Amino acid sequence: MTPEVQTLTALALVALAAIWLVLSLLAKRRRPGCGGNCGCATDELKAKLRR
Amino acid sequence: MALPSHLQTGTPNPPAAERRTPVYALVGNPNCGKSTLFNALTGLKQKVGNYPGVTVEKKTGTAWSQHGQPLTVIDLPGTYSLAARSPDEAVTRDVLLGRRADTAQPDRILCIVDATNLERNLYLVHQVLDLGRPVIVVLNMMDLAVAAGLRIRAARMEQTLGVPVIPCEAVNGKGLIELTLAMSRPDLPLSRHAWDVPAAIAPAVAELQASLHENDRRAPLIARAEALLLLTDQDSVRVAGSTPLSARTTEILQSWRDRWTATNTDWAGTLVNSRYEAITRLCAGLVEDDGTAVGPSVSDRIDAVVTHRRWGWLVLVVVMAALFLSIFTLAQYPMDWIAAGTDALANGVKHHMAEGDLRNLITDGAIAGVGSVVTFLPQILILFFFIGLLENTGYMARAAFIMDRLMSRVGLNGKSFIPLLSSHACAIPGIMATRTIEDPKDRLVTILVAPFMSCSARLPVYLLMIAALVPNGAVPLATKVGLMLLMYSLGAGGAFFFAWLFKRTLLKGEPPMMIMELPPYRLPGLKDVALHMVQRAGIFLKRAGTVILGISIVLWFLTAYPKGPAGATPAQQIAQSYAGMAGHALEPVIRPLGFDWQIGIGLISSFAAREVFVSSMGVVFNAQTSDEDTTPLRDALRQARWPDGRALFTPLVCLTLMIFYVFALQCMSTIAVVRRETNSWRWPLFQLIYQTGTAWGVCFVVYQTGRALGF
Structure with missing residues (x-):
């Protein structure tokens, strides 16, 4: 892989990582705060309970 | 059946x-x-x-x-x-x-x-x-x-x-x-009322029941049960997501309360006593005690020592010391294996790929960043194994009992201890656990001080600094354990001090009494402990493979661009990079603490999560090593220098950095959870400012005093 291709690929990966970080920061979190560690209901179960 | x-x-x-x-x-x-x-x-x-x-x-x-x-x-x-x-x-x-x-x-x-x-x-x-x-x-x-x-x-x-x-x-x-x-069973019987409401209260129950049925759309039986509850709990505790009562029901409730208050009738007491009498009648003949259990039980005998005024503290210190000793001794081999694995991976990539940005991103960004954090996985696992054991045996409740004496002096009660203790794993479940605290002011005080407790995300930072501070074998293990105990004690001390301060200023209130049941001791369920440990490992690795990987990749770019002039050394390249510029901009603020711009990069990036400091140091210092070799991070830190040739990571600087992480609120997730639990941005912002200010102030005093004493 030439240095130029390496640079382009690396910059594309950086852009992807940056976009992903920003989107995950701005997106409304499905399980805000608990990190999924408190065992809160999944969306599927919540929908089932609402029926 | x-x-x-x-x-x-x-x-x-x-x-x-x-x-x-x-x-x-x-x-x-x-x-x-x-x-x-x-x-x-x-x-x-x-x-x-x-x-x-x-x-x-x-x-x-x-x-x-x-x-x-x-x-x-x-x-x-x-x-x-x-x-x-x-x-x-x-x-x-x-x-x-x-x-x-x-x-x-x-x-x-x-x-x-x-x-x-x-x-x-x-x-x-x-x-x-x-x-x-x-x-x-x-x-x-x-x-x-x-x-x-x-x-x-x-x-x-x-x-x-x-x-x-x-x-x-x-x-x-x-x-x-x-x-x-x-x-x-499809035909489970409906439950039935097992008691008669006292005559003096019955008209109020009937009126409230009717209103709840008509105005609040409750089924008749539920309406009756809710009417009884409204008359005993005064409905003072409301939580988000619950539908409020209709105005008509609230009006009826208030009118009955006013009427009984005027006639000096203890309506809540009458209801509760009546129910207890019914239960006593119910219990008669249901339980037989064969009298075989005489004298104190095994739990009682253990508690005589574990909850003793003096011995209890000794047991607590021994338990904590054993935990840290295990972290340092048992984890060493797996840590070395992981470190060797990541080094081999980075060297393999270097040997199989031509020089270029992609290769540097993989080795100096992704592998150096993620690898430096993943190295601490064994220690995180040991921490959670011990916490799981202590929780399962019932010792945690005893620790809360012992701490209650100390906590009552700072205006908190023992119920705050479980949230504070949970915060040793992570502040987020700790803050959520404050929901068990009845008094809103006590709850808020506990939320405000919980992030001081040293969470597992701080562990990699402490361990890295201790490794840089004291080379292996040169200082007794007891010193390392002592340093860890000091950091955990400083966090707890900070939490107690600010709880004391808040209870006397912002959130004044009487220290409440604690009533806590001490559960009997049980043999720990090793399956539960192991499952909890594996879950935590999964969360840790997921975080390393997502957020930390993402930040490491972006940080690599910030350290590699803009490109310096041809012939610039790796150190010169980072100094003139975007990350270097940010670090240099922060340096005047952190220089009085003994930190330079490179540490500043770590402080900025670790605002996302504390362990990112370790990956950031991995990216910043690994990028400065020679191309053909990967230097262990602790050695790279020991070799780091100020421009005048002085060592950057002196023992005093390492200690100051650890203290900074004890007090600073470097965690976006915690801020988000505090916002949710307090339903306001005011308290998380206040928390961010006062914790960061405290961290800076304490570090300033420690570093400047240390310098004055010749360290």
């Missing part, structure tokens, strides 16, 4: 309930084994612990009937009564009463009873029976009841209560088949 005939002729459920998946709610007193039963029924791996207050939010899962039909099960926070006194108890009350907008009212209720404490547990059972729903009473911990010499007549209890009563040992899986059979 074949149920008695009188139970098989009950009124069937409403047809609507049969058409969809039945929803079971699990309710019971704190620490009666609800979560253990929930896990056994649903096959889920919810956290369980041998102390009250483990579950503070409802949790749901699916169990299966004997015919393979799904049954939805909701595990609710433990409560002694439906008259809620704290937010977690309010969740239980509101779900059962159908007040939650996000949760349909449960069709059926599993009422879990601690068989060793029947009379106390029956108060809640009695209230649940008022709801007029199909109820199954589960007599859990039957093995402990038998060991305590108690014989419970389950069949007679079934006849007296009019609902199925299933003896069970959830932790051993005994009684689960009988319970599943009972849960599979």
